[in-house]
Amino acid sequence: MTLVQLRHFLSLADTGSFTRSAKALHLTQPALSRSIRALEATLGGPLFDRVGRRSELTHFGRELLEQARQLVHDAGQLALTGERLRAGHASTLRVGLGSGPGALLSTPLLLRASEADTQVRVEILHSDNERLIEALRRRLLDAVVIEMRSFTTDADLRIEPLVQMRGAFLCRPGHPLTRRRRVLGFDDLQKYPIASTPLGDHVGRGMVAAYGPQAHPDVCVRLRCNELTRLVELTRHSDAVLLAIRAAASDLVELSVRPQIEGGARFGLVTQARRQQAPALPLLREVIAAHLHD
Secondary structure, three states: OOHHHHHHHHHHHHHOOHHHHHHHHOOOHHHHHHHHHHHHHHHOOOOEEEEOOEEEEOHHHHHHHHHHHHHHHHHHHHHHHHHHHHHOOOEEEEEEEOHHHHHHHHHHHHHHHHOOOOOEEEEEEEOOHHHHHHHHHOOOOOEEEEEHHHOOOOOOEEEEEEEEEOEEEEEOOOOHHHHOOOOEOHHHHOOOOEEEOOOOHHHHHHHHHHHOHHHOHHHHEEEEOOOHHHHHHHHHOOOOEEEEEHHHOOOOEEOOEOOOOOOOEEEEEEEEOOOOOOOOHHHHHHHHHHHOOO
8 A cells, every 4th residue: 555546545535536536646547547456455445336427435435535634644744844844944833713812812923933032934814713623624724712612512623721701892992982970781882883703602692691682793783803803993993882802902991881791702722633733832822821811
């Protein structure tokens, strides 16, 4: 069994066609057929069934597919690491950040990586939880930091709880609501555009329990954006009221609203359970410890 045979196996599994795979691999169809037959002989069973013009994985082939992907990926990573070491390149840390962690960690992480004593390349992706977890599973990211209650835990993921952070309604200094001498109610907030990132179901349930059906995010939020930093900037220069973690903007004014929102945001560090962690991950942990807190 060779890596070349495994790559041929993966290509055929993806295309379902000897013709397309042979073309993509720059092989003749007989050469690809011989490679697949040799691999089947080594592994001890048929990998594909002919169904019309398509070649579909057998049960035996499906069982072996992910392990074959892992072997080819690991071999590619080994070759890439060797190339980087020969070229004198530093290790790379690819991090996905949800909206809250992105606002608090992006700049500090980039600054830390830019310091003279840090030989780490940092790549940051900002997106929603679903896309970040998918990128992690596809090995496009080494780790993600997200709101833990907004996705379903799976066995292939390693989840490390980090911190729970308080949520609040925030506005600019001098906002008309800051001149009120009484405790505010949710009706007072609704006189102004409410802004937020996409919120999880647990937040929606908490807001409805506290303020009534009109407080569900799908009803009350007029300005929604995946990037919290954009909303913070909006709030600084408008009469919008921002619902976010308090630590997102120390210069904004926290409004005293009753009753208070319960729960806040619970962030976690997510990596792949069956994958060796990136050598540069301690750099991310260092930045998290210094900056991800109220």
